[in-house]
Amino acid sequence: MHKKPTLDAKVARQAFEHALASHEPEFGKFFLARLFGCEFEYTNDTCQVSFEVKDFMLNPQGGLHGGVTAFVLDISMGHLLRKKSGPGTTLEMKVQYAAPARDGRLTATGQFIRHGRGISYLRSEMVDDKGELIAFATSTWKSLTNPVTK
Amino acid sequence: MHKKPTLDAKVARQAFEHALASHEPEFGKFFLARLFGCEFEYTNDTCQVSFEVKDFMLNPQGGLHGGVTAFVLDISMGHLLRKKSGPGTTLEMKVQYAAPARDGRLTATGQFIRHGRGISYLRSEMVDDKGELIAFATSTWKSLTNPVTK
Amino acid sequence: MHKKPTLDAKVARQAFEHALASHEPEFGKFFLARLFGCEFEYTNDTCQVSFEVKDFMLNPQGGLHGGVTAFVLDISMGHLLRKKSGPGTTLEMKVQYAAPARDGRLTATGQFIRHGRGISYLRSEMVDDKGELIAFATSTWKSLTNPVTK
Amino acid sequence: MHKKPTLDAKVARQAFEHALASHEPEFGKFFLARLFGCEFEYTNDTCQVSFEVKDFMLNPQGGLHGGVTAFVLDISMGHLLRKKSGPGTTLEMKVQYAAPARDGRLTATGQFIRHGRGISYLRSEMVDDKGELIAFATSTWKSLTNPVTK
Numbered sequence: 064m065h066k067k068p069t070l071d072a073k074v075a076r077q078a079f080e081h082a083l084a085s086h087e088p089e090f091g092k093f094f095l096a097r098l099f100g101c102e103f104e105y106t107n108d109t110c111q112v113s114f115e116v117k118d119f120m121l122n123p124q125g126g127l128h129g130g131v132t133a134f135v136l137d138i139s140m141g142h143l144l145r146k147k148s149g150p151g152t153t154l155e156m157k158v159q160y161a162a163p164a165r166d167g168r169l170t171a172t173g174q175f176i177r178h179g180r181g182i183s184y185l186r187s188e189m190v191d192d193k194g195e196l197i198a199f200a201t202s203t204w205k206s207l208t209n210p211v212t213k
Numbered sequence: 214m215h216k217k218p219t220l221d222a223k224v225a226r227q228a229f230e231h232a233l234a235s236h237e238p239e240f241g242k243f244f245l246a247r248l249f250g251c252e253f254e255y256t257n258d259t260c261q262v263s264f265e266v267k268d269f270m271l272n273p274q275g276g277l278h279g280g281v282t283a284f285v286l287d288i289s290m291g292h293l294l295r296k297k298s299g300p301g302t303t304l305e306m307k308v309q310y311a312a313p314a315r316d317g318r319l320t321a322t323g324q325f326i327r328h329g330r331g332i333s334y335l336r337s338e339m340v341d342d343k344g345e346l347i348a349f350a351t352s353t354w355k356s357l358t359n360p361v362t363k
Numbered sequence: 364m365h366k367k368p369t370l371d372a373k374v375a376r377q378a379f380e381h382a383l384a385s386h387e388p389e390f391g392k393f394f395l396a397r398l399f400g401c402e403f404e405y406t407n408d409t410c411q412v413s414f415e416v417k418d419f420m421l422n423p424q425g426g427l428h429g430g431v432t433a434f435v436l437d438i439s440m441g442h443l444l445r446k447k448s449g450p451g452t453t454l455e456m457k458v459q460y461a462a463p464a465r466d467g468r469l470t471a472t473g474q475f476i477r478h479g480r481g482i483s484y485l486r487s488e489m490v491d492d493k494g495e496l497i498a499f500a501t502s503t504w505k506s507l508t509n510p511v512t513k
Numbered sequence: 514m515h516k517k518p519t520l521d522a523k524v525a526r527q528a529f530e531h532a533l534a535s536h537e538p539e540f541g542k543f544f545l546a547r548l549f550g551c552e553f554e555y556t557n558d559t560c561q562v563s564f565e566v567k568d569f570m571l572n573p574q575g576g577l578h579g580g581v582t583a584f585v586l587d588i589s590m591g592h593l594l595r596k597k598s599g600p601g602t603t604l605e606m607k608v609q610y611a612a613p614a615r616d617g618r619l620t621a622t623g624q625f626i627r628h629g630r631g632i633s634y635l636r637s638e639m640v641d642d643k644g645e646l647i648a649f650a651t652s653t654w655k656s657l658t659n660p661v662t663k
Binding site: 070072075076079083086088089090092093094095098119120121122123124125128129130131133134135137138141150152153154155156157158159160163207 | 226229243274281284303306
């Protein structure tokens with residue numbers, strides 16, 4: 064059994080104040096992305112989102128909460144889609160959790176499986192700073208700039 | 214196009230201070246569950262997690278961020294599993310997003326598809342206060358209290 | 364270890380000749396649906412597809428092959444969609460396998476999670492003749508009769 | 514609308530007789546793998562399963578049935594797992610359908626996302642003979658040779 068996490072209030076408060084002061088209702092800058100300390104880097108074919116695990120992000124068992132993992136994987140794919148062909152909405156996402164993460168810097172790299180005009184498939188891998196796989200996601204998106212009926 | 218969300222700093226700060234003051238490293242009480250204002254209710258076969266959408270939870274398009282949806286769905290299933298047979302770890306989760314949510318109270322109801330000693334399947338539906346479906350999730354869990362090799 | 368299946372050639376040949384003689388390129392009647400002996404029943408909200416497990420459908424471990432399970436779950440959802448709003452195409456499907464099936468009659472019941480004009484979500488449960496869950500599927504469909512760009 | 518498929522009975526019969534004559538209750542050789550004409554090739558890290566689309570494999574809309582796609586993707590992953598660490602059972606599989614296939618030779622290449630002692634994640638890509646993506650799958654497996662409780 065892992066030691067119960069003790070939350071460092073100063074770190075959480077710093078993240079919160081940073082988010083409050085710097086967020087904008089924009090891709091890459093919205094409040095939760097700021098709160099989790101997400102940093103964005105684009106190549107031609109990928110969007111990398113990296114962040115530092117902080118103890119306010121942990122689950123009751125002391126590992127990074129799967130919801131945070133899902134959040135970061137989601138934005139690595141959604142931000143790539145938006146960069147390449149405008150904003151979209153997630154129809155569905157599946158996340159497979161490969162290993163728990165307790166600290167350090169994690170990076171999710173989103174890329175296309177198939178880039179369509181209306182429907183796109185993306186995937187993203189999250190690794191830790193040693194390159195070990197933390198989680199793997201696939202998703203289906205509907206572009207908002209094309210006439211797709213939902 | 215929806216109006217860009219303007220974050221109400223007072224609401225966000227209240228949520229943050231509440232989370233900081235009241236969290237414990239326990240199921241139902243950990244920091245992020247408190248930050249998102251999750252309330253838990255159990256029946257014999259379900260775990261219901263409800264929360265109020267607040268504007269700090271929105272994506273850049275002004276809807277509830279899919280990562281928050283995934284987070285709440287995840288805990289509705291994980292908390293049920295833990296209640297019935299001890300803590301588990303998510304092997305995978307898939308979320309289908311049925312409709313955007315912009316405000317109001319949302320409730321995710323987790324239940325078992327199959328409850329096994331080592332491997333369990335769960336599902337959860339999130340609805341808004343009119344009962345409209347927001348999202349549907351299925352997941353696969355590994356119990357931590359049984360000798361499952363990973 | 365289960366006994367290796369011995370294929371009954373007469374049963375397989377009967378299924379094959381039946382399929383060849385009776386198939387039509389139509390929903391409910393196409394060759395593979397006939398080969399697997401699928402029978403269709405509709406209620407207002409569901410499509411039930413039932414079939415008898417035969418030994419030519421088994422995997423090398425002597426259980427019903429997961430691909431056959433996926434096939435039947437898929438058609439229980441696709442046939443329901445087609446009945447309610449015209450043909451569609453599967454964007455994605457996820458199947459969770461709850462228990463192996465070795466013989467007897469199985470029934471997959473497809474229903475909607477969300478029925479949209481362009482995008483629909485469906486789910487299907489496969490049970491054996493004692494009502495025990497064999498598999499659970501969810502899927503995302505794009506209607507072909509509405510102007511959805513792919 | 515695509516022309517309704519007309520089934521070539523000779524081709525179907527040939528596939529059936531071949532399967533009946535040559536199948537063994539073994540990985541790579543079981544009846545359905547033979548019926549669909551699957552050929553297996555292993556590298557150190559992958560299992561490639563290729564087959565020729567024949568018209569008895571089509572859906573009522575004239576494309577390769579998604580259940581056949583799922584079947585071949587499944588075995589490309591299950592056969593790799595079995596080759597590397599003994600037989601396993603699929604806990605779940607998700608397939609995303611990228612493009613319809615109507616004829617020609619298709620190849621599914623299974624590989625590991627994470628190879629564990631008890632739980633493994635795999636993925637597989639199916640492409641046509643021009644390398645165009647037909648479908649993408651991810652799955653979760655439980656090894657049968659390790660003491661995993663289900």
